[in-house]
Amino acid sequence: MLAGHPIAAEAPFDTPELGEPYLLTPGPLTTSYAVKQAMLRDWGSWDGDFRAMTAEMRRRLLALTGDKNDEFDCIPMQGSGTFAVEAMLGSFLPRDSKTLVLVNGAYGQRIAQTLNYLGRAHTVIDKGDYMPPRGTEVAAALDADPAITHVIIVHCETSSGILNPVHEISETVYGKGRKLLIDSMSAFGAISLDVNEIRYEAMVSSANKCIEGVPGFGFIIARKSELEAAKGRSHSLSLDVHAQWAHLIKTGQWRYTPPTHVVAAFLVALRQHEVEGGVAGRGARYANNRDVMVAGMRELGFETLLKDHWLSPIIVTFFNPAHPDFSFDRFYELMKDKGFIIYPGKLTVVDSFRVGCIGRMDEHVMRRVVKAAGESLREMGVDTAAPPAAAIAERAKLAA
Template structure:
């Protein structure tokens, strides 16, 4: 299915494009799927849940028969907590690979759970590399699990999970992946990258709406997860066992969200699956980044680490540039961008995912040009310290 054949959503009805890492702009068909009510115990809805689980497993490619899929009510963070609590035993020890807000959120979650952990904190700019992970595991034989973020959307870094996986399993440990903002657009094939479990959400690269996450885990890990969880509602083993026995969710499911997600999964398949979806997002990124650089903006990351999910730009040093004003001007032109999360310099982020194509991204660049002109910003280049920080990554 060519991008030109997609029914790309339009802001003409008053809806701006969401240039965020999710929630994101959805198709009309996905929105329309939520107009019907479903009984959560009914056979038709049980069939919908079964189809959802199968379609998600199919995205793993060869080797998916060793895994099962467990949907979990709530936001993506609910599903991450469910994964950490269910697959890390109470006497386990975790190495968290952090280079942004979401790695540190896993750290905070482990603190709440009372799981022993250590952190490799790479700051805002740098990815964790296999060699340093291997050294930590060699020095600390008590570490049982490693937690990695697939795409750290606070910076836009696409972390090298395949490299990380190789050293984790060479050391005889287990890997859990937070692929919240990458699964469905970045390959995570079971035959290529070893992991015990991964987690994502309905409102990310599959292009559904918020309401549930899902954990995809090895069946033997699911069996071993019994009695690990601290929580009644976030117990992945209990949810999995109940679904396999009855076909139902343990507690009231987000029925409309499930219906919308199934529509999104079908569209994902028609677009060419992970390769097709990821290809469109990469084109979105390349067109948008090239255009923004022509305006003088600089990206936080070198091309090597730019994800096709979201891109971080430094704020211009021009005194006429005020982010809040820039944000409102962009919104008035039909585009909602994302504030930055960096700690050293001011920044903002522009998402590449959702019902958008490269033509929309050209309009994003045009809107940014107009906004700069309206603000009286003649130079979009960042302060020197921003480029100095970026140079650390290149080295």
């Protein structure tokens, strides 16, 4: 119970609640009724009840990392996920550091852009949209440049839907005596980041992703030794992770006004996450969502951007059909009319769109997604969703 609000009995996944469309996006995403219900009460940010909620939230998030030796702590940070990523970079990268940024999509590029703003030295391995960075090339880059102190990788690059091999990268980074930061914005909570299996100094995620809360804050989970070393390092008053951490330790409160309703909703989402079986249970549902949806879309002729080995259970990118009567804008509106909001593509070389697998949805919903896609194609007069030959050729060339 959350201060008088029980976790309500939930409707089946395939029963739309409140008449809302399903959000087939990488977050914001479709949330449960109980998560929405938790936002109906106002909270005082200084009050003992809310401080207890913050403390429980931090404990529950830390538990998802498998930290048994009290080496890590969790620091929530107001704002969108990008705010939290910038806070992590500005707080944990010394001003005289040099960072190797592993890029294979828009969010790796955004990290490099952020480092430009921060004035932090960095270099990039850019793999394009199709392929993950591998340990061998990271090792070569670290050997070639002894000035590199840190490496950062996006766990799941949602611009393409690729799941990056963080375990392999971590082993390489620490084998070369460097430190790893992870942007796990769209993966944490559904894909393991157990600190006993994958070494890293800090990771960052957000309320409105795989835990299935609503937007309003991100959170950084970091080694206490790194938090202590970050004192006085941040470029920003409001994004100073050490200062936020110190204030939480001293008072139990956030430094500045927290998104109280979002925290209340997130705590309900965390409890539902535990009931579902934690990271393993949540990840299994998402993986099944992906498998059912991808199989159905392929039967319609759609082609995934990525080969099966690299498909994440978070979001899948499809090539736009080559058919001359296909228009993404029209397809989007037809899908929305049927109760499903999909995501436009974010690639630079080919036209594409994305379908998310996360949120309060199961395989029955995904079968309805496929049915809606087929109906939408027929209404457009598109008899096959096969992609342009040039798109397949480009994928083959870039993935070679």
